[in-house]
Amino acid sequence: MPNRDPDSVNFPPFETEDLRDNLARFLNSPFEDSTGTTRPVGNYRWGVYAFFDYDGxxxxxxxxxxxxxxxxxRHLTNQRTDAVAMSVLDPFEVFEIEVWxxxxxQxxxxxxxAARQHLDALERLVTAQAIEGSEFRAILNEKDPPLGTATVAPPPSFRGRIVSDRVFELRSHPDFRIARRxxxxxxxxxxxxxxxxQGGLRRVLLTQAKRLQWLAERRYEALGGAASVEPEGDEDA
Incomplete structure (x- = not known):
């Protein structure tokens, strides 16, 4: 890539460009659905999606x-959703996406x-599975899925990462993740x-606090825990 003068050329920072490129690659990935049709996975009009962090x-x-x-x-590049604007969802935390x-x-x-009821039921199912698979038995949604009694079986899904190896090196360091959290x-x-x-935002705050404590404790213990703490020196006597 040729050298670019950041003061005179209108281009985004490296990590922003990298996210856009990898997100476009993910959304353009071919997906063969249950009808036998193959199209870019991002081109499906109806569906449910889930974001995963660097720990899965x-x-x-x-x-x-x-x-x-x-x-x-809209979530990850335009940042125009309430979840991002209210600091519920941090695009920097998203490592993988799964879509149903x-x-x-179509x-x-x-x-x-009928389609909306099916979509709501699928969101309830994916949300329940996400919470069950979470270390904290919680996710960061401010609101719960729409109420309803319909049940559905999960359709085939597609999952992939949207972070390059270079950005992974930058963002996956535990101290960076603790600071960002x-x-x-x-x-x-x-x-x-x-x-x-409403109570949903306070629930998100509580969940984020638990996630921060978990990261900080894991880092502390990995570096020796109590044994890593130095005693006061003689100069303080």
């Missing part, structure tokens, strides 16, 4: 009927009641302190 922890589940590509990009497309509704109108908690706590919020 599920951190966020959502649904869309406008297109998986549009909704996921619903090809049977040509169905967004207002179709603390920053997001601080931002979320400030949002809560400045607004009248």
């Amino acid at each position: 922890e599920p951190i966020y589940v959502g649904q869309t009927n406008e297109k998986l590509r549009t909704r996921i990009r 497309p619903l090809p049977e509704f 040509e169905v109108a967004r207002a179709d009641l 603390a920053l997001i908690i601080s931002r979320l706590a400030q949002v809560i302190s400045e607004r009248k919020v």
Whole structure:
């Protein structure tokens, strides 16, 4: 890549470019669905998606009927969703994405009641599975999935990473992750302190605090725990 003058050329930072490139690669990945049709996985209009962090922890589940590509990009690149704006979801934490497309509704109108009920049921299922598989029995969604009694079987899914090896080296260091987690908690706590919020945001804050403690404790113990703490020197006597 030729040298670029950052003061005169309008281009984003490396990590932002890297995310966009890898996210586009993921969303353009060919996916053969249950109908035998193959299309880019991001082009399915109806579906559920889940984000996973660098430990494989599920951190966020959502649904869309406008297109998986549009909704996921809005979270991770445009940062125009409430989850990002309120510091519920940190795009820097997302390492992998899994999507569950619903090809049977590809040509169905967004207002179709049966399709919406099916989508809601799938989101409830994926959310329950994510919580069950979480170390903390919690994810970072501010709200619970829509209520309903319909049940569905999970369709075939597609999962992949959106982080290059170079960015992985930068972001996966435990001290970086601890610092980033603390920053997001601080931002979320400030949002809560400045607004009248519902219990969902406070639940997210509690979950993030548990995740921060878990990371910090794991790092502390890995470096020797109590044995790594130096005693006071004679100069303090």
